[in-house]
Amino acid sequence: MTTIDLRGVSCPTNFVKAKLALEELETGDRVEILLDDGEAVKNVPRSLKGEGHKLLGLRETAEGHYLLEVEKGEE
Amino acid sequence: MALTDSQIERYSRHIILKEVGGKGQQKLLNSKVLIIGAGGLGAPIALYLAAAGIGTIGIADADSVDLSNLQRQVIHFTPDIGKPKVISAKEKIQAINPDVQVRTYQQWVSAANIMELISQYDFVVDGTDNFAAKFLINDACVLAGKPYSHGGILQFVGQTITVLPGESTCYRCIFPTPPPKDAIPTCSQAGVIGVLPGVIGSIQATEAIKFLLGKGKLLAGRMLTYDALEMKFRDVTINRNPNCPICGENPTITQVRDELELLTVCDLEKP
Numbered sequence: 311m312t313t314i315d316l317r318g319v320s321c322p323t324n325f326v327k328a329k330l331a332l333e334e335l336e337t338g339d340r341v342e343i344l345l346d347d348g349e350a351v352k353n354v355p356r357s358l359k360g361e362g363h364k365l366l367g368l369r370e371t372a373e374g375h376y377l378l379e380v381e382k383g384e385e
Numbered sequence: 386m387a388l389t390d391s392q393i394e395r396y397s398r399h400i401i402l403k404e405v406g407g408k409g410q411q412k413l414l415n416s417k418v419l420i421i422g423a424g425g426l427g428a429p430i431a432l433y434l435a436a437a438g439i440g441t442i443g444i445a446d447a448d449s450v451d452l453s454n455l456q457r458q459v460i461h462f463t464p465d466i467g468k469p470k471v472i473s474a475k476e477k478i479q480a481i482n483p484d485v486q487v488r489t490y491q492q493w494v495s496a497a498n499i500m501e502l503i504s505q506y507d508f509v510v511d512g513t514d515n516f517a518a519k520f521l522i523n524d525a526c527v528l529a530g531k532p533y534s535h536g537g538i539l540q541f542v543g544q545t546i547t548v549l550p551g552e553s554t555c556y557r558c559i560f561p562t563p564p565p566k567d568a569i570p571t572c573s574q575a576g577v578i579g580v581l582p583g584v585i586g587s588i589q590a591t592e593a594i595k596f597l598l599g600k601g602k603l604l605a606g607r608m609l610t611y612d613a614l615e616m617k618f619r620d621v622t623i624n625r626n627p628n629c630p631i632c633g634e635n636p637t638i639t640q641v642r643d644e645l646e647l648l649t650v651c652d653l654e655k656p
Contacts (some may be wrong), residue, residue, distance in 0.1 A: 326397045
C-alpha cells in the first residue's frame with residue numbers, strides 16, 4: 311500500500327496534498343497517510359470523510375505520529 | 386502536468402473545494418479566456434481570472450488609461466495614466482499570477498477581426514461599454530458557437546447574462562436591434578457608480594470559471610439585473626426567441642457586421 315507522508319505539513323496544505331494524491335487513484339484503492347498529532351490528525355480525516363472517502367483505521371505510531379488508512383470513494 | 390508545490394499552495398482554497406479539486410484547477414490552467422474591454426468590467430474580470438489561474442487570458446482594448454477611468458477601473462493605477470490599457474492590465478495580471486500567459490490586442494474589436502480573435506479562446510467575456518461592440522460580440526459568438534458572458538452597466542444599474550449559442554437565449558433574442566443612436570446615454574454622459582462594475586464583472590468572471598469547470602448552474606436563459614441604489618437583484622427568465630434575427634428559426638444575420646451608426650463610445654466623445 312502506498313504511504314503518503316504528510317508529517318510536518320500544516321493545515322490545510324496536508325489535506326490539499328492528501329486530496330491531490332487520492333485524485334490519482336481509482337475508487338476502492340487504499341492508501342496510508344502519515345499525519346502529525348494535534349490539528350492535523352483532528353482535521354484531515356474529517357475533511358477526507360467529507361469528500362466521500364472511507365476511513366478504515368487510525369493508529370498512533372511509536373514516534374507519536376498517526377497512520378490513517380483510507381479507501382478512495384466515488385469521484 | 387502535475388501541480389508544483391507553489392501552485393498547490395496558491396490554489397489550495399480552490400483545490401479544497403469539491404467542485405474544483407486538482408483536476409478542476411488543471412482545467413482552469415489549461416483554459417483560454419478572451420476579455421473584450423479593459424475598463425470598468427474588464428478590470429475585476431481580468432484580476433479574478435488571473436488570480437484563479439486561467440492559463441491564457443487575452444485582452445482587447447485600443448484605449449489608453451485616462452484619469453477619469455481610475456474611479457472604477459481598478460486594474461489601472463495612477464502612474465498608468467497614458468499607458469495602453471492592455472499593457473497596464475497585463476502588468477497587473479502578471480504581478481498577481483506569473484502562471485498566466487497574457488495576450489494583448491491593442492485594437493477595437495470589429496467585424497474584420499473578431500471571428501479570428503474569438504476562435505482562439507474557450508470562453509469570451511464582454512466588458513465593453515457600447516452597443517456596437519455588444520451586438521458585434523453577440524453575433525460573432527453566436528455564429529462561432531462560442532459561449533460568452535454579456536455584461537452592461539450604467540449609473541446604478543447593471544445586467545448580465547451568459548449565452549450558450551444554440552442552447553440558450555442570446556442578446557438579440559432579448560434585444561433584436563440596437564437602440565437608436567443617442568437614445569441611451571453613455572457612461573461618460575450619464576455617470577456610473579464606481580463599485581458597480583466590480584459587482585457585475587465579478588459575476589461574469591464567476592460564470593467563466595463555472596463554465597470552464599463544468600460545474601453549477603450558469604446564468605443562461607436568465608438575465609440578472611442589479612440595482613445598487615435599491616440594493617436589489619432580479620433574476621428574469623427569458624426564453625429563446627424564435628424570431629431572433631441571429632439564432633431564431635429564420636436568421637437574417639449570417640455574418641458579422643459593424644453597427645457603424647452606433648460607433649459613439651464613451652471615450653470617443655471626450656472633448
